[in-house]
Amino acid sequence: xxxxxxxxxxxxxxxxxxxxxxxxxxxxxxxxxxxxxxxxxxxxxxxxxxxxxxxxxxxxxxxxxxxxxxxxxxxxxxxxxxxxxxxxxxxxxxxxxxxxxxxxxxxxxxxxxxxxxxxxxxxxxxxxxxxxxxxxxxxxxxxxxxxxxxxxxxxxxxxxxxxxxxxxxxxxxxxxxxxxxxxxxxxxxxxxxxxxxxxxxxxxxxxxxxxxxxxxxxxxxxxxxxxxxxxxxxxxxxxxxxxxxxxxxxxxxxxxxxxxxxxxxxxxxxxxxxxxxxxxxxxxxxxxxxxxxxxxxxxxxxxxxxxxxxxxxxxxxxxxxxxxxxxxxxxxxxxxxxxxxxxxxxxxxxxxxxxxxxxxxxxxxxxxxxxxxxxxxxxxxxxxxxxxxxxxxxxxxxxxxxxxxxxxxxxxxxxxxxxxxxxxxxxxxxxxxxxxxxxxxxxxxxxxxxxxxxxxxxxxxxxxxxxxxxxxxxxxxxxxxxxxxxxxxxxxxxxxxxxxxxxxxxxxxxxxxxxxxxxxxxxxxxxxxxxxxxxxxxxxxxxxxxxxxxxxxxxxxxxxxxxxxxxxxxxxxxxxxxxxxxxxxxxxxxxxxxxxxxxxxxxxxxxxxxxxxxxxxxxxxxxxxxxxxxxxxxxxxxxxxxxxxxxxxxxxxxxxxxxxxxxxxxxxxxxxxxxxxxxxxxxxxxxxxxxxxxxxxxxxxxxxxxxxxxxxxxxxxxxxxxxxxxxxxxxxxxxxxxxxxxxxxxxxxxxxxxxxxxxxxxxxxxxxxxxxxxxxxxxxxxxxxxxxxxxxxxxxxxxxxxxxxxxxxxxxxxxxxxxxxxxxxxxxxxxxxxxxxxxxxxxxxxxxxxxxxxxxxxxxxxxxxxxxxxxxxxxxxxxxxxxxxxxxxxxxxxxxxxxxxxxxxxxxxxxxxxxxxxxxxxxxxxxxxxxxxxxxxxxxxxxxxxxxxxxxxxxxxxxxxxxx
DNA sequence: ACCGCCGGGTGCC
DNA sequence: ACCGCCGGGTGCC
Numbered sequence: 001x002x003x004x005x006x007x008x009x010x011x012x013x014x015x016x017x018x019x020x021x022x023x024x025x026x027x028x029x030x031x032x033x034x035x036x037x038x039x040x041x042x043x044x045x046x047x048x049x050x051x052x053x054x055x056x057x058x059x060x061x062x063x064x065x066x067x068x069x070x071x072x073x074x075x076x077x078x079x080x081x082x083x084x085x086x087x088x089x090x091x092x093x094x095x096x097x098x099x100x101x102x103x104x105x106x107x108x109x110x111x112x113x114x115x116x117x118x119x120x121x122x123x124x125x126x127x128x129x130x131x132x133x134x135x136x137x138x139x140x141x142x143x144x145x146x147x148x149x150x151x152x153x154x155x156x157x158x159x160x161x162x163x164x165x166x167x168x169x170x171x172x173x174x175x176x177x178x179x180x181x182x183x184x185x186x187x188x189x190x191x192x193x194x195x196x197x198x199x200x201x202x203x204x205x206x207x208x209x210x211x212x213x214x215x216x217x218x219x220x221x222x223x224x225x226x227x228x229x230x231x232x233x234x235x236x237x238x239x240x241x242x243x244x245x246x247x248x249x250x251x252x253x254x255x256x257x258x259x260x261x262x263x264x265x266x267x268x269x270x271x272x273x274x275x276x277x278x279x280x281x282x283x284x285x286x287x288x289x290x291x292x293x294x295x296x297x298x299x300x301x302x303x304x305x306x307x308x309x310x311x312x313x314x315x316x317x318x319x320x321x322x323x324x325x326x327x328x329x330x331x332x333x334x335x336x337x338x339x340x341x342x343x344x345x346x347x348x349x350x351x352x353x354x355x356x357x358x359x360x361x362x363x364x365x366x367x368x369x370x371x372x373x374x375x376x377x378x379x380x381x382x383x384x385x386x387x388x389x390x391x392x393x394x395x396x397x398x399x400x401x402x403x404x405x406x407x408x409x410x411x412x413x414x415x416x417x418x419x420x421x422x423x424x425x426x427x428x429x430x431x432x433x434x435x436x437x438x439x440x441x442x443x444x445x446x447x448x449x450x451x452x453x454x455x456x457x458x459x460x461x462x463x464x465x466x467x468x469x470x471x472x473x474x475x476x477x478x479x480x481x482x483x484x485x486x487x488x489x490x491x492x493x494x495x496x497x498x499x500x501x502x503x504x505x506x507x508x509x510x511x512x513x514x515x516x517x518x519x520x521x522x523x524x525x526x527x528x529x530x531x532x533x534x535x536x537x538x539x540x541x542x543x544x545x546x547x548x549x550x551x552x553x554x555x556x557x558x559x560x561x562x563x564x565x566x567x568x569x570x571x572x573x574x575x576x577x578x579x580x581x582x583x584x585x586x587x588x589x590x591x592x593x594x595x596x597x598x599x600x601x602x603x604x605x606x607x608x609x610x611x612x613x614x615x616x617x618x619x620x621x622x623x624x625x626x627x628x629x630x631x632x633x634x635x636x637x638x639x640x641x642x643x644x645x646x647x648x649x650x651x652x653x654x655x656x657x658x659x660x661x662x663x664x665x666x667x668x669x670x671x672x673x674x675x676x677x678x679x680x681x682x683x684x685x686x687x688x689x690x691x692x693x694x695x696x697x698x699x700x701x702x703x704x705x706x707x708x709x710x711x712x713x714x715x716x717x718x719x720x721x722x723x724x725x726x727x728x729x730x731x732x733x734x735x736x737x738x739x740x741x742x743x744x745x746x747x748x749x750x751x752x753x754x755x756x757x758x759x760x761x762x763x764x765x766x767x768x769x770x771x772x773x774x775x776x777x778x779x780x781x782x783x784x785x786x787x788x789x790x791x792x793x794x795x796x797x798x799x800x801x802x803x804x805x806x807x808x809x810x811x812x813x814x815x816x817x818x819x820x821x822x823x824x825x826x827x828x829x830x831x832x833x834x835x836x837x838x839x840x841x842x843x844x845x846x847x848x849x850x851x852x853x854x855x856x857x858x859x860x861x862x863x864x865x866x867x868x869x870x871x872x873x874x875x876x877x878x879x880x881x882x883x884x885x886x887x888x889x890x891x892x893x894x895x896x897x898x899x900x901x902x903x904x905x906x907x908x909x910x911x912x913x914x915x916x917x918x919x920x921x922x923x924x925x926x927x928x929x930x931x932x933x934x935x936x937x938x939x940x941x942x943x944x945x946x947x948x949x950x951x952x953x954x955x956x957x958x959x960x961x962x963x964x
Numbered sequence: 965a966c967c968g969c970c971g972g973g974t975g976c977c
Numbered sequence: 978a979c980c981g982c983c984g985g986g987t988g989c990c
Contacts, residue, residue, distance in 0.1 A: 059976025083977040100977045132975080132978060 047141040047581070050118060050150050051161035055109075057090045057099040057124065058133045065092060066257060071264040073098060073122040073136065074573060077113045086110035090122060090136065093265040093568040098124075101136075108157030109138075118142035118150045121577060215240075219293035220304035224462040227286075227293060230605055230616045234279060234290045237603050239298045242275045242514075242541045248566060249600040250593075262578050262593060263568060271567050276542035278520070278560060280604035283547040284906040285616065288456045291516055291545060295441050295489060296461070299513075305488060308466040438513040438540055440487045445518035447493045451849035452878065453518070454491070472496060472507070485510045494522060494530050501533035512539040517563065520544035524556040526572065531559050549602070554583055554594070564601060622905050624915040626929075629795045631677075631920060639676045639923065646673065647962050654964065659955050660759045661734055666958055668709045670924065677920040678821050678889055679790040699733070703769045707731040720757055721746060730768040734761040743768065787827045792918050796886055797828050799916060800865070803884060804834070808864075811855070811881045815868045815900055816888040822867040825888075829865060836865035841872045848872075856881045870896055879903045883911035888918055890925050894932040927961045 060067075074091045081087035088101040088109050101109060112118050118140040127134045140150055140161060151161050216232035217239055227235065247253070250261045251271050259266040281287050299305040445453060450473065461467055470484065471477075472492035484490050484506055492507065500507055515537050517523065523531045542564050549560060558580070561569045568574040579597070582590025609616045631639060646669035653659045659666060675682035707729060719726045721742035728740040736758045738746075747754040747765050756763050789797075796814065803810050816822055819840045829836050837851045855866045856879070866882065870891055882904040891897050897917075905913040919925045958964075 057976090062976075078977075081977055087977045089977080103977070106977075130978080130980095132980095 048144055050140040050147045051163035052139045053161050055105045055136050055138050056102045056133050057136045058102045059099040061132050063098045066266050067127045068264045068266055069126045071124050073124055075120040075122055093263045108154050108159050111153050112150050117146040220297040222296045222307055222462050222465040223293045225460040230611050231286050231290050235293050238294045241277050242298055243302050248274050249597050274564050274566050277601040278544045278549055280546055280549050280602050282606045287545045289460055292460050300436050310464040438511050440485050441489050441514040442512045443491045443516045444494055444497055479506045481506045481509050498529040498533040508536055514541040515539040516543045518545045520546040521548050523559050526559050535562055554580055617907055620909055620912050622913040626917045626919050628921045629791050629918050631791050642672050650962055673924040677923050677925050678792050679824050682818055682820055700769055703731045706735050730770045732756050732763050733767050734759050795918055811864045812884040813866050813868050813882045814886045815870055817870045819869050834865050835863040837863045838867040839872050840869035877903045880908040883913055885915045890928045924961050931957050
């Protein structure tokens with residue numbers, strides 16, 4: 001049985017799932033429920049309003065600010081207050097002290113607040129008649145189960161909470177001074193949105209954001225690639241965002257004061273402007289190019305970035321440009337070495353994009369290969385481009401090397417060298433007064449797109465322009481703040497940033513001109529080190545690039561807004577109170593506010609958007625054709641045998657009602673059939689006896705085998721707790737696969753009662769089985785000696801050879817879910833002299849980048865085929881060199897196939913894209929295609945089906961597949 | 965006069 | 978604070 005807490009989690013899920021992407025949401029809410037059950041902190045969006053009461057704010061005379069009618073205030077406990085350990089401070093939106101709650105009431109509130117029984121929020125009157133005290137309406141929010149404790153706790157001190165939200169209080173609330181605390185829902189006053197309306201509102205949050213964002217801007221001369229109209233538009237918008245003097249959303253000038261419409265707070269100072277925003281264009285629309293254009297086009301005062309230019313780009317420079325970068329063949333490297341010494345100080349031998357950090361994932365070797373002489377040369381070249389005296393740079397590095405403490409030393413140097421740079425610790429207010437000395441743009445991205453940035457800089461910046469770009473990555477990275485802040489661009493990864501954070505991070509000691517978060521949605525959990533590291537960066541301008549700014553729910557937006565320093569939402573409590581909670585509860589005004597907010601800071605176009613009635617981008621045509629494959633007689637016989645056997649087994653489980661209990665077995669049967677459709681050698685050698693295991697060792701052995709089957713399937717098998725792909729997989733004795741941390745949490749939450757979330761069998765931590773470490777891949781069963789073909793292999797080879805005959809330059813992606821199938825395919829490819837590369841999930845990032853680079857190259861000897869595992873990489877992978885895609889086997893999830901096709905059918909593709917899907921006639925594959933189709937319909941209609949439903953529909957799938 | 969009352973000083977927690 | 982509280986001055990009406 002689920003404990004009560006669990007139920008609570010599910011119930012709550014059914015309320016909020018509308019905000020979330022169907023795929024990950026239910027998970028989210030489940031793990032959220034677990035977290036909520038475990039943690040002490042009451043979760044803001046699960047809170048209910050206990051009631052309200054009026055209190056008194058005293059000590060007002062010490063506040064010099066203005067108090068407005070209906071202004072929202074925060075209540076902050078001050079246990080360290082020397083006059084009263086029960087003190088409760090009343091703070092304004094900026095956190096400044098307005099006053100205190102009077103002593104007796106503070107005593108009552110302290111008890112409630114210190115025991116986390118409720119969160120208290122306040123709304124105040126203006127201070128008209130009395131300059132010493134004022135009334136405050138207090139609202140108490142918390143978890144339902146604490147309601148009584150709060151009411152009684154207050155009653156003990158002689159205070160009565162008005163729990164009647166609908167009548168007495170409600171009437172005055174309509175127009176009264178307390179409207180800011182309006183409890184929800186209020187019958188008869190405001191009708192909350194229906195679930196459907198809410199969902200629509202949320203779906204449309206990022207739509208239609210183009211209004212009043214017209215206007216195009218040409219990129220600076222240094223950008224060599226002509227921008228498409230929509231990119232010029234984006235550039236225009238981004239420049240405007242950076243240069244604008246407008247107030248942030250919801251702020252307006254009222255006389256001498258700046259007033260916030262939502263919180264009714266006003267201040268004398270101009271609220272910090274948000275110089276930046278979210279560029280949320282669909283992938284493929286050129287966010288990277290636009291950002292590069294922004295960097296080069298909009299330096300201080302709207303002028304282009306001052307860059308050195310070389311008068312005559314020689315043909316040598318074109319070659320050289322490629323030199324010290326992330327990837328590149330060794331021959332290229334050698335050439336570079338030669339030219340480096342020969343070409344000496346001519347401008348043309350300075351690389352257009354000078355990637356100074358040689359310690360990139362790949363380039364470690366480069367560094368070690370170089371002679372110390374050439375290293376010296378490289379440094380000399382670098383120095384020339386700087387304005388600082390070279391000795392300083394040297395000393396700095398030297399000092400760092402000696403002391404191991406970069407920051408101490410470099411900050412000393414900085415103070416003497418550059419007075420204009422504010423000392424660390426001076427907060428951002430000094431930044432808003434244009435610090436014209438800030439130069440560098442910091443770009444943070446996931447490791448997987450690091451090489452893409454380097455490529456794009458190289459590709460889009462004119463060869464004669466010298467842009468100082470430093471790759472802050474690798475153990476030898478230069479941690480000198482002086483050095484880093486003098487770059488034009490510093491590129492690093494989220495991991496490096498968070499590893500540095502709190503560890504004398506030089507990145508956090510620099511006042512950046514601009515910080516860009518690429519794939520910004522990766523920081524959405526505010527509790528992670530990564531988010532904290534990102535939020536702690538100091539910058540004048542801040543950008544977020546993301547195709548999917550909301551991954552799961554409204555909550556995801558908070559980190560992004562906090563990063564943009566959008567007052568007052570950069571403080572979590574204010575975000576929760578003013579936006580998140582109202583929205584979660586279906587409050588129309590709340591949703592409106594959220595929409596306004598998003599609109600003000602976001603530019604989003606989709607592939608289907610139009611500019612002036614024309615589609616944004618015109619991609620070349622795409623044709624998808626299905627090629628039926630007929631099995632040979634031998635293959636057919638083997639297939640039918642397996643099918644009959646499997647069908648009988650599944651029939652038995654259905655009759656017994658034990659399908660879920662034997663889920664792994666069922667999957668294994670389907671897997672075997674799918675594998676037989678591809679190639680007989682894909683079949684894992686299944687431990688022969690399927691009879692009940694006699695010994696624990698045997699049981700363990702069999703479970704490991706099943707685990708292998710489930711995982712090796714490459715199908716979109718996910719952990720049923722987090723609904724993400726399984727990480728650190730373990731299998732239970734009932735043969736269900738979960739992430740170890742997920743299931744461990746379930747067990748620890750349910751204590752001795754723990755049961756499998758899928759089949760309710762009892763589970764124990766010590767019975768979880770994981771892969772023995774050495775087990776991972778027993779390779780080379782499919783080596784070339786015993787190699788044999790299959791119908792599908794033949795079909796593919798026929799196509800490839802025909803293509804090759806037609807045009808030797810055509811490149812193809814060959815995609816399978818089974819990495820072992822890819823291995824099998826290597827043999828005939830080699831035999832027929834195809835040059836190919838392979839990309840699968842097991843490869844390191846470094847290797848991946850190298851492979852992609854090779855494949856994308858247009859060199860005559862570059863590979864023409866990429867063997868690609870369906871799930872490898874992820875979004876953002878750019879394989880536009882290919883114009884043909886062969887999908888070797890149908891996937892459960894049609895979206896996965898689409899995504900894969902999109903990797904070559906995207907911006908930059910010049911040829912017509914031809915997709916060929918191989919489907920074995922009269923097989924489980926045909927049925928899978930059928931189910932795919934239904935699924936697409938289903939997905940569009942049924943949103944947020946619960947996990948249980950999901951599994952049930954899986955059973956239906958299985959029935960359909962096996963024609964039961 | 966070990967009280968009550970008056971009026972000045974004073975003031976968030 | 979056009980309050981309440983404190984504590985010193987004062988003392989029938």
